[in-house]
Amino acid sequence: MRVSGVNLFSYNHNGTRTKSVRITALPCYVNNRQPDMFSGSISFNANPVANYGQFRALTKTHDIHCIYCGKLLLYGGSLNEMLEKGLFSGSVKDFIDGVMPYRNRMKKGQKDLFDRICKFAKRSPQTHLSEIVQFMYQKAIKKLVKKQSHVLNSMISKSGKLPIHMQEKFDSFIRKHHDRLYGIPHKEEFIPKKFAYQINKKLQSIPNAELQAYLSRITTPMNDSSFSRPDTIIPDKLAAQISKSRVGKLRTAKEFSEYVIYRVRKIGERLDRQDIVKLCDNSQKMINEEKVVIPFSNKELLEEMVKHQLAPIRKSPLYYEMVRLANSFPNSSSSMNSFVVKHRYSDSDTIGYKLLEPAITTIEHEKPRSLGGSLDLTNCVLACKADNNARSSNSMANYLKFCNKKNPQRYFNDVIKISNEQHLINPSDIEGQAKNLYEQGHITVNLSKLRREE
Numbered sequence: 306m307r308v309s310g311v312n313l314f315s316y317n318h319n320g321t322r323t324k325s326v327r328i329t330a331l332p333c334y335v336n337n338r339q340p341d342m343f344s345g346s347i348s349f350n351a352n353p354v355a356n357y358g359q360f361r362a363l364t365k366t367h368d369i370h371c372i373y374c375g376k377l378l379l380y381g382g383s384l385n386e387m388l389e390k391g392l393f394s395g396s397v398k399d400f401i402d403g404v405m406p407y408r409n410r411m412k413k414g415q416k417d418l419f420d421r422i423c424k425f426a427k428r429s430p431q432t433h434l435s436e437i438v439q440f441m442y443q444k445a446i447k448k449l450v451k452k453q454s455h456v457l458n459s460m461i462s463k464s465g466k467l468p469i470h471m472q473e474k475f476d477s478f479i480r481k482h483h484d485r486l487y488g489i490p491h492k493e494e495f496i497p498k499k500f501a502y503q504i505n506k507k508l509q510s511i512p513n514a515e516l517q518a519y520l521s522r523i524t525t526p527m528n529d530s531s532f533s534r535p536d537t538i539i540p541d542k543l544a545a546q547i548s549k550s551r552v553g554k555l556r557t558a559k560e561f562s563e564y565v566i567y568r569v570r571k572i573g574e575r576l577d578r579q580d581i582v583k584l585c586d587n588s589q590k591m592i593n594e595e596k597v598v599i600p601f602s603n604k605e606l607l608e609e610m611v612k613h614q615l616a617p618i619r620k621s622p623l624y625y626e627m628v629r630l631a632n633s634f635p636n637s638s639s640s641m642n643s644f645v646v647k648h649r650y651s652d653s654d655t656i657g658y659k660l661l662e663p664a665i666t667t668i669e670h671e672k673p674r675s676l677g678g679s680l681d682l683t684n685c686v687l688a689c690k691a692d693n694n695a696r697s698s699n700s701m702a703n704y705l706k707f708c709n710k711k712n713p714q715r716y717f718n719d720v721i722k723i724s725n726e727q728h729l730i731n732p733s734d735i736e737g738q739a740k741n742l743y744e745q746g747h748i749t750v751n752l753s754k755l756r757r758e759e
């Protein structure tokens with residue numbers, strides 16, 4: 306059975322809605338991987354789990370710790386139940402009573418905030434989560450910017466060690482992110498592919514399927530290589546996908562980009578979506594080579610630095626030092642202030658959900674599927690969403706270097722217990738997982754307690 310969903314919104318610094326996620330009671334995707342059809346809870350019988358959904362659902366009824374951070378995993382369906390019950394949107398007193406048992410599953414930033422919320426609740430138990438976050442915003446933004454500029458300054462002083470020929474380019478890269486951090490208008494390059502990506506990310510929050518399809522159709526051509534230079538002539542076939550009536554009237558990538566931005570903006574206006582309107586306005590300004598204010602994003606900084614700025618010195622000690630620094634920017638998992646700033650305009654449902662979301666159970670492919678990793682359960686372990694996202698395309702061995710060495714064994718002890726006592730996990734699947742952990746993560750775990758099949 307599918308339960309109807311609830312829309313969650315978050316907003317950027319300017320108070321415009323930036324994204325929305327439709328949460329349904331039974332999410333069918335594991336990290337955008339394949340859907341599974343499992344839709345019930347595990348019963349205590351001797352049928353071992355056979356698919357991702359069943360494996361993940363074990364965390365609803367059993368304690369299993371994340372293979373990386375060692376924290377207890379939270380079944381996503383249980384989180385959705387809390388949301389559906391209105392636990393997050395009610396009084397903060399009820400919220401605390403309901404969520405306290407899960408406090409230890411939270412990541413640092415979320416746990417710090419939760420403790421702060423508990424203090425607020427003592428004084429005013431009838432207030433709501435969103436009111437507390439709004440109240441905390443002013444102090445949080447000051448502290449956050451202070452910490453962020455500290456990291457940025459460390460990067461600037463380290464950049465003195467870069468080879469001379471790389472410095473000028475690096476300086477203007479840092480200048481751009483510095484201006485973003487302080488909200489200073491800056492000239493930015495318009496990248497059609499990025500615009501298409503940003504619009505596509507917003508599609509799922511647009512309630513009209515026809516408009517969704519239209520927006521997707523007119524922005525998709527922007528991914529074509531002919532859009533990578535503004536004065537390239539767009540081939541008629543691609544142009545027709547944007548607008549048949551404009552073929553022959555508009556010619557260059559720049560002209561078609563402006564047309565798409567104009568159409569998207571109209572739709573943004575019609576839907577009263579300030580985030581879309583703002584994105585379009587900024588994009589047009591970029592094309593006009595006017596200055597724009599873009600919110601700082603540590604993710605974008607890291608990506609640009611790794612892919613472009615530091616590519617010539619890849620894998621040198623300085624490269625790793627810079628990457629380490631860029632990774633030390635506060636984010637909403639590590640810093641309460643970052644969380645508060647990000648959710649300044651979020652509603653209570655979103656805030657409550659996001660406090661626990663990093664802990665939800667995800668399937669982690671030990672050998673990545675992109676490298677030919679197997680789809681079956683011998684190549685799958687359970688990890689929290691935060692770690693799964695943070696590992697992204699890193700090798701398991703690389704990522705495990707940042708984790709407590711005891712955590713993988715702890716995970717295996719959990720699954721061994723479930724296998725031995727209730728036969729809910731196939732011993733051969735556990736053996737396969739351990740073998741892949743050794744091959745991919747260079748870690749050996751002890752399986753001596755595992756009862757094998759006869």
Ligand SMILES: [Zn+2]
Pocket residue numbers: 371372373374375376688689690691692
């Ligand atoms: Zn974890």
